Amino acid sequence: MSRRRVHLTFQGQLADEPALWNMSQEFGLVFNIRQADLEGGFGWVMLELEGGDDQLEAAVRWLEGRGVIVAPIEQDIVAG
Amino acid sequence: MSDIKGLKCRECARAYPIRPVHVCEFCFGPLEVDYDYAAIGARVTRQSIEAGPATMWRYRALLPVDGEIVVGRYCGLTPLVEARNLGKALGLRRLYLKNDTVNHPTLSFKDRVVAVAVNKALEFGFPVVACASTGNLANSVAAHAAEGGLTSFIFIPADLERGKVLGTSIYAANVVAVRGTYDEVNRLCSEIADKHGWGFANINLRPFYAEGSKTFGYEIAEQLGWRAPDHVVVPAAGGSLITKIWKGLREFHGLRLIPGVPTRMHVAQAAGCAPIVTAVRANTDLIRPVKQPTGIAKSLAIGNPADGYYAFKTVKQSGGMGEEATDEEIVDAMKLLAATEGIFAETAGGVTLAATRKLVQQGAIGRDEVTVACITGNGLKTQEAVAAALRPPIHIQPTLRSFDEILTQSNGAGPSLVDGKAA
Numbered sequence: 001m002s003r004r005r006v007h008l009t010f011q012g013q014l015a016d017e018p019a020l021w022n023m024s025q026e027f028g029l030v031f032n033i034r035q036a037d038l039e040g041g042f043g044w045v046m047l048e049l050e051g052g053d054d055q056l057e058a059a060v061r062w063l064e065g066r067g068v069i070v071a072p073i074e075q076d077i078v079a080g
Numbered sequence: 081m082s083d084i085k086g087l088k089c090r091e092c093a094r095a096y097p098i099r100p101v102h103v104c105e106f107c108f109g110p111l112e113v114d115y116d117y118a119a120i121g122a123r124v125t126r127q128s129i130e131a132g133p134a135t136m137w138r139y140r141a142l143l144p145v146d147g148e149i150v151v152g153r154y155c156g157l158t159p160l161v162e163a164r165n166l167g168k169a170l171g172l173r174r175l176y177l178k179n180d181t182v183n184h185p186t187l188s189f190k191d192r193v194v195a196v197a198v199n200k201a202l203e204f205g206f207p208v209v210a211c212a213s214t215g216n217l218a219n220s221v222a223a224h225a226a227e228g229g230l231t232s233f234i235f236i237p238a239d240l241e242r243g244k245v246l247g248t249s250i251y252a253a254n255v256v257a258v259r260g261t262y263d264e265v266n267r268l269c270s271e272i273a274d275k276h277g278w279g280f281a282n283i284n285l286r287p288f289y290a291e292g293s294k295t296f297g298y299e300i301a302e303q304l305g306w307r308a309p310d311h312v313v314v315p316a317a318g319g320s321l322i323t324k325i326w327k328g329l330r331e332f333h334g335l336r337l338i339p340g341v342p343t344r345m346h347v348a349q350a351a352g353c354a355p356i357v358t359a360v361r362a363n364t365d366l367i368r369p370v371k372q373p374t375g376i377a378k379s380l381a382i383g384n385p386a387d388g389y390y391a392f393k394t395v396k397q398s399g400g401m402g403e404e405a406t407d408e409e410i411v412d413a414m415k416l417l418a419a420t421e422g423i424f425a426e427t428a429g430g431v432t433l434a435a436t437r438k439l440v441q442q443g444a445i446g447r448d449e450v451t452v453a454c455i456t457g458n459g460l461k462t463q464e465a466v467a468a469a470l471r472p473p474i475h476i477q478p479t480l481r482s483f484d485e486i487l488t489q490s491n492g493a494g495p496s497l498v499d500g501k502a503a
Contacts, residue, residue: 005108009369009384034108035091043366046108060267069369070263072270073108074283075386078237078262079190079217080317080379080428 004049004056009069012041020045023062027055046073083119084144087111087287090390098144100204100279102286110386111287113144121335126306129337136192136295142331143295144288145199151228152195154184156295160303160452165420166433171440174450176309177417178300180457181425186223186247187458188216188426189321193292194281198224200288201279207231208278209285212269214240215247215379216426216457221281222253233278235269237262247461262383282318293321297328300452301338308338310449311400313346313436315428315456316356317382319391322347325454326394345398346444347391348435350377350427351406355384356391360402365392376407376465377427379457401444405434411469413437414459424459432456 010019024031029051036045049056060070087096091109102111124141132138136156137149159179167175180189194217201209210233211221218234225232234248238257249255258265273280281289301308308329314322326345332338349357352375359367367388373381385391395402405413410430417433418424425433432453439445459466476482 005103007384011368034106037366039366042368048108064263069371069384070267071369071384072267073103074270074286076318076382076384077266077269077282078212078214078235079282080213080215080381 001050002053002056005073006047006049006060007071007073007075008045008047008063009071010038010041010043010045011067011069016041019063019066019068020047023059026062027051027059029055029059083116083141084146085114085116088114100200100206100284102284113287113291115142117331117334124335124337126302126337129302136195136292136299139295139298142291142298142328143196144291145196145203147199147203149199150202151198151224152185152191155191155195156183157299158183160300161421161423163421163453166417169416169420170433170437171447172445172451173448175436176300176304176450176452177421177423178296178452178454179423180296181423181429181455181459185227186216186219187461188220189293189296189454189456190216190220191224192295193289194220194224196292197221197279197281197285197289198228198230200285201230202228204279206277206279208233208276209281210234210269210273210278211281212236212265215244215461217281218248218253218255219251219461222248222251225253226251235265235272237265243464290320290324293324294328294331296321296454297325298332300325301329301332304450304452306338307450308333308341308343309452310342311344311346311439311445311451313348313432313439313451313453315380315432315454316347316349316391317380317385317428319347319356319382319385319387319389321454321456323387323390323394326398343398344444345394345400346435346439347395347400347402348432349402349404350375350380350410350431351404352377353381353383354402354404356388356395357402357404359388359392360395360400363396365389367392375410376462377405377410377431378462379426379428380431401439401442403435403438405431405438409434411466414466415469417455418459423455425455426457426459426462427465428457429455429459 089104089109092107161177163175208231212235232253238259273283353373370383413433414430
């Protein structure tokens with residue numbers, strides 16, 4: 001089992017569906033929200049994900065496919 | 081010896097000992113160095129600072145480095161240029177440029193943060209330092225690693241132009257080009273930092289690295305004669321610099337080195353990537369990431385800024401504003417700066433000055449107010465950004481007659497030989 005700390009930006013997705021719950025069911029992941037700021041479906045969530053490496057990768061791609069921006073907890077690392 | 085208590089979470093205030101960690105284990109908030117200001121205040125005075133070296137290390141009591149300064153010993157204390165010509169062109173009587181185009185050793189403000197980070201990496205005993213960067217940060221990490229005898233790994237997107245890599249490769253760095261989207265490169269670097277236990281400048285060394293930016297603010301205050309300016313205009317990428325300049329000024333005030341901080345902090349970004357300016361204008365601390373930054377200001381192209389929230393807070397708390405600049409405005413401002421003050425800034429400098437011009441036009445900056453524009457990098461690194469906008473050389477025959485002909489044209493209906501000068 002691996003753990004990954006991620007920063008997610010939602011752009012309306014949370015208004016329509018329980019995206020994190022769906023993700024955890026779909027890929028068998030445990031998630032733990034550490035901080036969040038959401039307003040009308042838009043906002044960000046910092047959470048820790050726990051599960052198999054392949055499941056973690058698949059979950060990231062699944063979220064991205066739904067328009068969620070998935071960044072490491074440090075957000076943009078690639079600097080100018 | 082620095083008077084440092086440890087690290088502290090900026091969100092929940094939980095304390096941590098000094099070690100290479102950057103995120104609070106409990107709330108994932110960023111960690112920051114926690115100083116014992118009472119102890120620092122008991123021994124730091126204007127006189128003690130003035131007696132220090134002519135570098136940013138004159139402020140080392142307020143920097144998180146404990147041992148000998150091994151690398152970056154000549155960094156900082158760059159000129160604060162009284163920009164009379166440019167000021168006249170912009171309608172400002174008291175305009176100053178904090179000129180980090182001449183910072184040592186790699187000609188950008190990143191040398192300040194990297195000098196602190198790599199000295200700290202040496203203290204922690206890291207054999208390798210690393211970063212992910214497309215430009216200034218890469219140059220600086222590679223150069224400081226070379227000076228410190230450390231191995232460096234620099235991660236870049238695979239599609240980065242070869243010319244941009246040279247300024248890093250020359251320092252014998254291991255440059256690794258990652259095939260993948262920007263987001264994939266970003267995530268990979270975070271995972272590498274986790275796995276290999278190297279000193280990553282803007283990841284696990286970040287609490288120390290970021291403190292180097294405070295020296296930009298300290299120098300402004302000292303060079304103005306121990307006072308804070310009325311306005312500072314700061315270009316933003318990740319948003320850290322503006323928060324640290326503000327922190328530096330407030331620390332100076334807390335230590336009674338300056339009488340007050342009336343400063344309004346203004347944030348400047350390029351129109352092709354302006355998530356912080358957008359938030360400031362909308363008056364919301366929810367930063368909307370820019371998925372695909374565009375435009376010529378590559379050094380500011382951070383779509384999902386780690387310190388965006390804190391940059392927003394700094395602007396709002398100080399009563400500042402946000403302004404953005406189009407590519408055309410950026411190039412115009414770069415040309416104006418060069419033509420009036422003889423300073424060739426990179427695109428970020430153009431962003432800062434174009435934003436400053438707009439803030440003056442809006443009345444947000446008054447004609448007689450002391451204004452500092454932050455020029456953070458050297459134009460020689462981004463020549464391609466202005467190449468097409470500059471007039472090519474005038475070709476003549478090797479005769480006086482040929483030269484006199486083009487002089488005559490210049491005085492008459494022909495092209496002006498002083499094109500680009502401020503009126």
